[in-house]
Amino acid sequence: MSCCPPAPVFLSQLGREACARRIALQMIQNTIVCAPDELRESLRKMTRMQLVRTLAAWRPDLTDYRNMVSAYRISLKSLGRRYLELHDEISDLDIMIIAIIDELAPTLVARNSIGHGSAAQLLLTAGDRSK
Numbered sequence: 001m002s003c004c005p006p007a008p009v010f011l012s013q014l015g016r017e018a019c020a021r022r023i024a025l026q027m028i029q030n031t032i033v034c035a036p037d038e039l040r041e042s043l044r045k046m047t048r049m050q051l052v053r054t055l056a057a058w059r060p061d062l063t064d065y066r067n068m069v070s071a072y073r074i075s076l077k078s079l080g081r082r083y084l085e086l087h088d089e090i091s092d093l094d095i096m097i098i099a100i101i102d103e104l105a106p107t108l109v110a111r112n113s114i115g116h117g118s119a120a121q122l123l124l125t126a127g128d129r130s131k
Contacts, residue, residue: 010100011120014093021086028055028079035072052087055080 060073098116108119
């Protein structure tokens with residue numbers, strides 16, 4: 001079994017993207033906590049993905065940036081879009097990693113309790129042992 005070159009790159013990128021997505025969600029939550037009551041109340045009962053999709057779909061008036069509510073809407077829209085973009089990138093990387101692992105180690109992922117992420121890490125840790 002030899003590890004093809006893209007696997008380490010994809011795993012490394014996946015880790016960075018997941019961290020950035022987590023930070024974006026924390027920034028959304030922190031911004032909402034500080035937002036005016038009228039915004040906070042309208043967002044309070046939503047699930048995470050409902051919230052993010054709602055924020056990303058907002059169309060705030062960019063010329064009204066001096067208004068406190070508009071400024072929060074502009075900021076939250078940007079954060080929502082960032083979160084969704086990172087979410088999509090993570091999904092794309094997962095698909096590529098799964099394809100590589102299925103090609104390199106189908107018997108490894110067929111075993112109980114070993115998913116594609118664990119298999120990828122095992123292959124990276126073991127390195128190229130074909131010699």
